[in-house]
Amino acid sequence: MIAGAQLPCDIAVVGLGIAGVHHLTKEVEETIRRCTKTFVADTGTGMLEYLGGLGTEVVDLTQPREVGEHRILIYRRIAAEVVAAAKAGGPVCFATYGHPTMYCYPTTLIQRAALVLNLSVTVLPGVSFLDTLLCDLGVDPGFDGLQMYEASDLVVRRRPLQADVPCVITQAPMTLDAYNRRGSRALDNLRLLQRHLLGTYPADHEVLLVTSKPHPLLEPLIQPVPLGSLAAALLPATQLGTLFIPALHRREIADRELAARMQILDGPRTARVTSGAPPSRPGRPPIGPQPA
Ligand SMILES: C[S@@+](CC[C@H](N)C(=O)[O-])C[C@H]1O[C@@H](n2cnc3c(N)ncnc32)[C@H](O)[C@@H]1O
Structure with a gap:
């Protein structure tokens, strides 16, 4: 991303990570700096204040009045608010905790609405759960x-x-x-x-x-x-x-001939594997998955 350049989209959808501002990527931070408004779905300590400090107008989407409401209605309202703001004058950002396409229905709704309204959307990853x-x-x-x-x-x-x-x-x-x-x-x-x-x-x-x-x-x-x-x-x-x-047991290899192709063969610094077992070095813990 070139510093000071215009954001090449109407709506940026970004992930904020799980552990608060420490998980913010540089890419996401740079993008938010270039958005006039940022709609935030994250309850992380200090997140709203930090994003506000980037020079964007912050809108908190985690409103207590929605307790008891059907989740789909909440997601529709979020998407409608973001898209309306983009129509009024973008670029705007929808910033959600974690990763924005990991169990995050508003992202899908924003993308669908943007398609109909001829708005462009960029989606940027975040650290997910x-x-x-x-x-x-x-x-x-x-x-x-x-x-x-x-x-x-x-x-x-x-x-x-x-x-x-x-x-x-x-x-x-x-x-x-x-x-x-x-x-x-x-x-x-x-x-x-x-x-x-x-x-x-x-x-x-x-x-x-x-x-x-x-x-x-x-x-x-x-x-x-x-x-x-x-x-x-x-x-x-x-x-x-x-x-x-956790898995109850490991799956057996179904085709030993094909599996054998994946083993380490002769090499200048590796021992030849003949037994079918993962390679090991004397006195060191075993390498790779062990038989159940
Ligand atoms: C609606 S999804 C949102 C996931 C989010 N977009 C992400 O990328 O992590 C919420 C679910 O994510 C998982 N989750 C969210 N935060 C978590 C955390 N701190 N630790 C473990 N799981 C978490 C839980 O299963 C929770 O029910």
């Missing part, structure tokens, strides 16, 4: 893959789960609750999620409720729970909690 969760748990999807579902969608569609692939479930504490409520949750809804998961995993399988730190001075919260007690654990859980289900 998935990024922080992988760090908090030390998970690398390169080993066994990763499946990810939204809790209500999982239950409503009775989506099948793969027991050999780690699983991330978002919005678990709000399962089957379409309203923007604080506090009151229906245990019955949470039990429906638990029952669906028990179709794939045993009741004593330990799952994790993970809340990544929303501020650099805090620590992530990682609460282990046996799946059989999940509903009771979700009842008082923070809205931000994500459910992580």
Whole structure:
């Protein structure tokens, strides 16, 4: 991006990250500086004040009057406000916590409306909860893959789960609750999620409720729970909690001949692998995924 240049769009949709202003990227910050108005959906400490200091007019979208309203109506209102401001005179910015296309319906609504109204939109990434969760748990999807579902969608569609692939479930504490409520949750809804998961995993399988730190001075919260007690654990859980289900077992290699092609063969500084096991060095911990 060239300093001082005009922003090449009518609406910038940007992600602010998870841990407050420390997660703001330079790209996002530069973009916000060039927007006349920035609509902010983020409750991070000091975020509104920091963005205001960049010279943009800040509009706080997290209004308490919307508690108890259907979430879709809230998202429509947000999109309408952003698009109307862009029509009146952009460029404007919609800045949301995390990543702007990670479970963020207003982004989709803004893009759709912009298409109809001939407005141009640029979308810029932010650090999402998935990024922080992988760090908090030390998970690398390169080993066994990763499946990810939204809790209500999982239950409503009775989506099948793969027991050999780690699983991330978002919005678990709000399962089957379409309203923007604080506090009151229906245990019955949470039990429906638990029952669906028990179709794939045993009741004593330990799952994790993970809340990544929303501020650099805090620590992530990682609460282990046996799946059989999940509903009771979700009842008082923070809205931000994500459910992580470790794989029950590893999937066996189906084609050993093809797998053998991926092994390290002769090389100047590597040992020849003949056993089919991952390479190892004497006295050092094993490298790579180990057999279950
Ligand atoms: C509507 S989605 C928004 C996600 C956001 N756009 C992002 O990129 O992280 C909200 C869900 O994200 C997850 N989430 C948000 N903040 C989190 C945090 N600090 N720790 C763990 N999960 C979080 C939870 O599953 C929560 O229900």
